[in-house]
Amino acid sequence: MDEDRLVALARSGEVPAFEALVAEYEGRIYNMSYRMLGNAEDARDAAQDTFLKAYSSLDRFRGDSSFSTWLYRIAKNACLDMLRKRGRGTVYSLDEPLGTEDGEMERQLPGDLPDPEDAALDSEIREAVADAIAGLPPHHRAIIVLRDIEELTYEEIAEVLEVELGTVKSRLYRARAALSRSLAALELFRDRGVGPGERREQG
Amino acid sequence: MSERCGFQSEDLSAYLDGELSEAEVQVVEAHLSDCECCRRSLEALRRTRALVLSLPSTSPPPEFREDLREALRAAGAPKHSRGVRSRGGGWHRGLALVAASILVVLLPMAALVSTMMVPTEDQFPLLAADPPPGEMGIMETAPEISTEEAADPPRDVEEIVASETYIIRVDDVEIATPQARSALLDGGGEVLGLTRTYDAAGYLNKAVLVGDLPRDAILEMGERAQQIGILVERRREETSYGDPGTRTEVILSLEKMEHVVPPADGDELVRAEALRRPGALGERIRRSFSGSWTRFGAGVATALVWIAGHLPHLAFAVGAIILVFAVSRRGTRSAPPKK
Structure with missing residues (x-):
């Protein structure tokens, strides 16, 4: 049965149809929540909230985006809510220029990152990567997760985050640049034969 | 100095994702062949992206669906109260x-x-x-x-x-x-x-x-x-x-x-x-x-x-409604997912 039909049935109150949608999406929504929130308990709560909210507002699903995009949007909101509730007290400034005062994006990205294709990553590195993602401001986290974990297109991301396509592009770049910096700052990789990136003064 | 080569770094990131138009791709590639700095930036972005991609996918715990089913039951069928009943709304x-x-x-x-x-x-x-x-x-x-x-x-x-x-x-x-x-x-x-x-x-x-x-x-x-x-x-x-x-x-x-x-x-x-x-x-x-x-x-x-x-x-x-609302909220909360 195709998804539109399932959604229509679920809207009309057919619980099994909704459960079929849950079965289809729970993995993706949970995984996204997990990477956004950094722990299993919050991820489970956020994923559950997502489906509850989706269920209770199915009739507001207007079909002008795909069901999955709509669901991701709910999940994104659930995760951001969870982060707010958790009240980390961290003030993040979204899309702030990185490291420079004059608004000019600092162009140097660290070179001392392992090449994942060189060798299978051990669990230590994976953990460090997950931690580094969890350390990003929520909006950076969201866009990295949506792109590199959920593998959405820019257009889908724009719909989920409710921003312009151009914003997706620039925010994703900033998020990746920030992530590469925090990964480099962990200095986890320096002894692994990848070598510290040359401090490039010119190019 | 390359640091101010003036190239839009976000294009490098989008290039990596295959999200540029053909014309933009040509511009990026032409620039990359000239600019060492941007080649390195691209490589850093590529590695960063690959590291994230390499993270294993996580799955919800086995009881997830049953817990959700219970919570849905507690929340009630949408056709009786569409769009207005759910846990934890504002x-x-x-x-x-x-x-x-x-x-x-x-x-x-x-x-x-x-x-x-x-x-x-x-x-x-x-x-x-x-x-x-x-x-x-x-x-x-x-x-x-x-x-x-x-x-x-x-x-x-x-x-x-x-x-x-x-x-x-x-x-x-x-x-x-x-x-x-x-x-x-x-x-x-x-x-x-x-x-x-x-x-x-x-x-x-x-x-x-x-x-x-x-x-x-x-x-x-x-x-x-x-x-x-x-x-x-x-x-x-x-x-x-x-x-x-x-x-x-x-x-x-x-x-x-x-x-x-x-x-x-x-x-x-x-x-x-x-x-x-x-x-x-x-x-x-x-x-x-x-x-x-x-x-x-x-x-x-x-x-x-x-x-x-x-x-x-x-x-x-x-x-009456506030009462019902309160009860339904409590009902939902009383069936929390298992740890």
């Missing part, structure tokens, strides 16, 4: 619930009770405060309020919850009155909240009405406001109140007038005073409604009659 959801429930409970009651009563000006000072027909436009279309009209629900609850709704937030004293409230109701909308603020001297200086309104109605309202030159700003915001998905909030900011209306005796008085003032914004709005919004007349009056006539029921309904 004020917005609470208001929506109250508003929808008021309609469910109130309308049948109104139908019953109104067969036994005929509205009079004494009972409904709001109607008495209205100017004579013809003077204020809107009443032209509803010079008489009959008992039958009062008995008829203006719209079906099912229709409200199923309609494509937008939110209107009108930041203006004169608009955010029962006038606008009625317009919302008659347009198939749903009033979610009305807040007022007063200045230090106790004068009403701002009122914000939040309600759902079908798209066409809100577009029309915006057009009208523009035509008569009171539209200051119209913008569209995708807003989330921690709500499912988002809601499109259309904000119409309308011209403000001097506020000299004391908040003495509640909404109706404020409204009546505001509308009486010659040349007041309220009057202009009323006139604007009387044109293409003629269909509002009867419905507006009918809705006002109900609201005025059934305040006790309304209070009862609100109480």
Whole structure:
């Protein structure tokens, strides 16, 4: 049965149809929540909230985006809510220029990152990567997760985050640049034969 | 120096994702062949991306679906209370619930009770405060309020919850009155909240009405406001109140007038005073409604009659619904997913 039909049935109150949608999406929504929130308990709560909210507002699903995009949007909101509730007290400034005062994006990205294709990553590195993602401001986290974990297109991301396509592009770049910096700052990789990136003064 | 090579780094990131047009790809590739700095940036981005991609996928715990099923059961089937019941909504959801429930409970009651009563000006000072027909436009279309009209629900609850709704937030004293409230109701909308603020001297200086309104109605309202030159700003915001998905909030900011209306005796008085003032914004709005919004007349009056006539029921309904809401929340929470 195709998804539109399932959604229509679920809207009309057919619980099994909704459960079929849950079965289809729970993995993706949970995984996204997990990477956004950094722990299993919050991820489970956020994923559950997502489906509850989706269920209770199915009739507001207007079909002008795909069901999955709509669901991701709910999940994104659930995760951001969870982060707010958790009240980390961290003030993040979204899309702030990185490291420079004059608004000019600092162009140097660290070179001392392992090449994942060189060798299978051990669990230590994976953990460090997950931690580094969890350390990003929520909006950076969201866009990295949506792109590199959920593998959405820019257009889908724009719909989920409710921003312009151009914003997706620039925010994703900033998020990746920030992530590469925090990964480099962990200095986890320096002894692994990848070598510290040359401090490039010119190019 | 490469640090200022001037190239859009975000294009490198999009290049990596295959999200550039063919022409853009050519530009990037041409630049990369010349610029060592950008080649290195690209490599750093590629590695960063690959590291994220390499993270293993996580799966929900085995009991996830059963827990969710229980929570869904506790939340109730959507067809009985669409779009308004869920765990942990914000004020917005609470208001929506109250508003929808008021309609469910109130309308049948109104139908019953109104067969036994005929509205009079004494009972409904709001109607008495209205100017004579013809003077204020809107009443032209509803010079008489009959008992039958009062008995008829203006719209079906099912229709409200199923309609494509937008939110209107009108930041203006004169608009955010029962006038606008009625317009919302008659347009198939749903009033979610009305807040007022007063200045230090106790004068009403701002009122914000939040309600759902079908798209066409809100577009029309915006057009009208523009035509008569009171539209200051119209913008569209995708807003989330921690709500499912988002809601499109259309904000119409309308011209403000001097506020000299004391908040003495509640909404109706404020409204009546505001509308009486010659040349007041309220009057202009009323006139604007009387044109293409003629269909509002009867419905507006009918809705006002109900609201005025059934305040006790309304209070009862609100109480009952809050109770139900509280219980349903508790019900949901009492079935938490297993750790």
